Amino acid sequence: xxxxxxxxxxxxxxxxxxxxxxxxxxxxxxxxxxxxxxxxxxxxxxxxxxxxxxxxxxxxxxxxxxxxxxxxxxxxxxxxxxxxxxxxxxxxxxxxxxxxxxxxxxxxxxxxxxxxxxxxxxxxxxxxxxxxxxxxxxxxxxxxxxxxxxxxxxxxxxxxxxxxxxxxxxxxxxxxxxxxxxxxxxxxxxxxxxxxxxxxxxxxxxxxxxxxxxxxxxxxxxxxxxxxxxxxxxxxxxxxxxxxxxxxxxxxxxxxxxxxxxx
Numbered sequence: 672x673x674x675x676x677x678x679x680x681x682x683x684x685x686x687x688x689x690x691x692x693x694x695x696x697x698x699x700x701x702x703x704x705x706x707x708x709x710x711x712x713x714x715x716x717x718x719x720x721x722x723x724x725x726x727x728x729x730x731x732x733x734x735x736x737x738x739x740x741x742x743x744x745x746x747x748x749x750x751x752x753x754x755x756x757x758x759x760x761x762x763x764x765x766x767x768x769x770x771x772x773x774x775x776x777x778x779x780x781x782x783x784x785x786x787x788x789x790x791x792x793x794x795x796x797x798x799x800x801x802x803x804x805x806x807x808x809x810x811x812x813x814x815x816x817x818x819x820x821x822x823x824x825x826x827x828x829x830x831x832x833x834x835x836x837x838x839x840x841x842x843x844x845x846x847x848x849x850x851x852x853x854x855x856x857x858x859x860x861x862x863x864x865x866x867x868x869x870x871x872x873x874x875x876x877x878x879x880x881x882x883x884x885x886x887x888x889x890x891x892x893x894x895x896x897x898x899x900x901x902x903x904x905x906x907x908x909x910x911x912x913x914x915x916x917x918x919x920x921x922x923x924x925x926x927x928x929x930x931x932x933x934x
């Protein structure tokens with residue numbers, strides 16, 4: 672916890688799907704890639720091993736962060752060693768921080784057209800493919816929780832809101848899911864969203880309806896696709912399209928941060 676943090680908010684992309692929200696108070700970590708500490712607040716937006724693995728390792732090592740996740744994940748968190756009162760479906764902290772989640776439709780699995788590219792990537796980089804296979808074999812076995820991807824809204828003590836959509840804006844996103852949820856998510860100061868390969872038109876089509884002040888296109892798939900030898904789409908053309916349409920859009924790639932100093 673940092674009660675003397677000098678900035679209003681700093682958003683840090685830690686790699687993979689890991690995002691760190693630095694502020695005056697406990698860190699908020701979305702799908703952390705490094706094990707969190709007991710003073711942190713973890714927010715799980717999906718159930719893939721790369722999203723939950725660092726949290727599981729931290730809990731097994733004795734850390735006791737507060738974890739916001741759907742109720743379907745709570746038995747798994749308790750089995751990993753997290754006390755019952757540290758597993759939450761939503762959070763209201765003593766300083767006024769609030770975190771709430773909603774389930775969104777599951778994204779489809781790997782695309783069949785990616786299989787040849789993955790094989791070609793393994794042939795080009797056989798040492799990397801072998802290293803990843805050995806790491807998977809050495810990784811501790813655990814059963815990640817089964818729950819739908821989550822959309823998250825974080826409300827800061829000063830009233831600023833951060834909405835994390837993940838990869839929810841897809842061609843297959845049902846209007847019947849999105850439209851009733853929009854009143855809860857519209858008008859956020861920061862909108863964080865990713866785009867899977869082939870989904871940039873869908874992201875562009877839906878983004879304006881959220882009426883966000885700042886739109887950050889977070890690279891949530893690039894690291895995993897590069898590691899698997901799969902093609903990656905640049906987010907800059909999408910950001911340019913959004914800016915041309917009048918939206919304040921930025922790209923947040925792995926290893927980059929943005930700082931916001933005042934309301």
